[in-house]
Amino acid sequence: MSRKVIVTAALTGAIHTPGMSPHLPVTPEQIIAEGRRAAQAGAAILHVHARHPKTGQPDQSIAGFGRILPALKETGAVINVTTGGSPFMQVAERVAPAAHFRPELASLNMGSMNFGLYPMQARFPDLPQEWENAHLEGSRDLVFRNTFADVEHVLGACSPNGTRFEFECYDTAHLRNLRHMIDRGLVTGTPFVQTVFGLLGGIGADPEDVTLMRAVADRHLGDEYAWSVLGAGAAQLRIAAMSAAMGGHVRVGLEDSLWAGPGVLAQSAAEQIAAVGKVLDGLGLSMASPDEARGILGLKG
Numbered sequence: 276m277s278r279k280v281i282v283t284a285a286l287t288g289a290i291h292t293p294g295m296s297p298h299l300p301v302t303p304e305q306i307i308a309e310g311r312r313a314a315q316a317g318a319a320i321l322h323v324h325a326r327h328p329k330t331g332q333p334d335q336s337i338a339g340f341g342r343i344l345p346a347l348k349e350t351g352a353v354i355n356v357t358t359g360g361s362p363f364m365q366v367a368e369r370v371a372p373a374a375h376f377r378p379e380l381a382s383l384n385m386g387s388m389n390f391g392l393y394p395m396q397a398r399f400p401d402l403p404q405e406w407e408n409a410h411l412e413g414s415r416d417l418v419f420r421n422t423f424a425d426v427e428h429v430l431g432a433c434s435p436n437g438t439r440f441e442f443e444c445y446d447t448a449h450l451r452n453l454r455h456m457i458d459r460g461l462v463t464g465t466p467f468v469q470t471v472f473g474l475l476g477g478i479g480a481d482p483e484d485v486t487l488m489r490a491v492a493d494r495h496l497g498d499e500y501a502w503s504v505l506g507a508g509a510a511q512l513r514i515a516a517m518s519a520a521m522g523g524h525v526r527v528g529l530e531d532s533l534w535a536g537p538g539v540l541a542q543s544a545a546e547q548i549a550a551v552g553k554v555l556d557g558l559g560l561s562m563a564s565p566d567e568a569r570g571i572l573g574l575k576g
């Protein structure tokens with residue numbers, strides 16, 4: 276039987292703005308439709324952010340998630356609620372939806388970092404909305420804050436509910452931070468490690484970066500982890516292909532990349548998932564169903 280690869284679809288995120296792509300889902304209806312398409316295309320996990328329907332700004336309110344999550348749950352996919360929110364939010368606000376809705380998975384960002392949005396501004400000089408410009412200008416001095424206390428706060432708010440984590444690691448130190456949390460008994464079971472490549476402020480998106488993160492994860496976590504990758508922007512499919520060939524899982528979606536190919540905007544995560552499907556076919560691999568993903572990751576179901 277072919278090895279099963281867990282595909283996560285990150286539906287909308289908080290960094291891309293509506294002016295960047297007409298296909299970025301913004302309203303609850305659009306986010307739900309995007310989630311349904313992604314699940315049909317083979318995504319086992321849906322990584323979920325909410326947005327204000329009118330402005331498209333990130334919305335970390337319970338009400339905002341409440342308009343989306345029940346319908347996404349009906350797809351049967353594993354629901355993964357962000358605790359990253361946006362780098363402009365504090366941790367108490369960021370963790371509230373995951374603590375309230377008690378999903379099977381929540382993201383957990385494993386260290387602080389500079390968070391650069393400037394390359395996007397260079398690529399999209401005509402951002403139409405005022406907040407988009409403020410969003411980008413504010414990023415010059417932006418730290419995505421995830422102190423040890425912040426990480427402990429998220430673990431403490433979600434672990435008692437049986438929620439497990441997509442540990443987002445943007446550089447090698449974040450893998451070491453995860454080991455530290457395991458050693459302190461704050462993380463148990465098989466960790467689901469999402470290594471993130473190509474964001475300004477984090478590790479790059481070259482093959483050497485992928486092999487380095489994998490080697491450091493192996494050194495700190497041994498055999499006891501499930502490894503997934505996401506490549507930001509144009510690196511998405513290349514990084515996904517590397518992971519699949521190296522025994523890992525993959526994440527795609529318009530949160531991470533707006534692109535379907537050079538200069539071609541993706542219409543949906545489903546299009547990116549189909550491209551991953553072709554890579555997996557070529558490698559003799561197949562996509563894990565949601566229940567297979569639950570088994571691999573030890574989720575509560």
Ligand code: KMH
Nearest residue numbers: 288357358359360382383
């Ligand atoms: N936008 C991703 C690179 C989160 O939601 O916790 C990071 C992310 C953060 O997914």
Ligand code: ZN
Nearest residue numbers: 288357359530
């Ligand atoms: Zn996210």
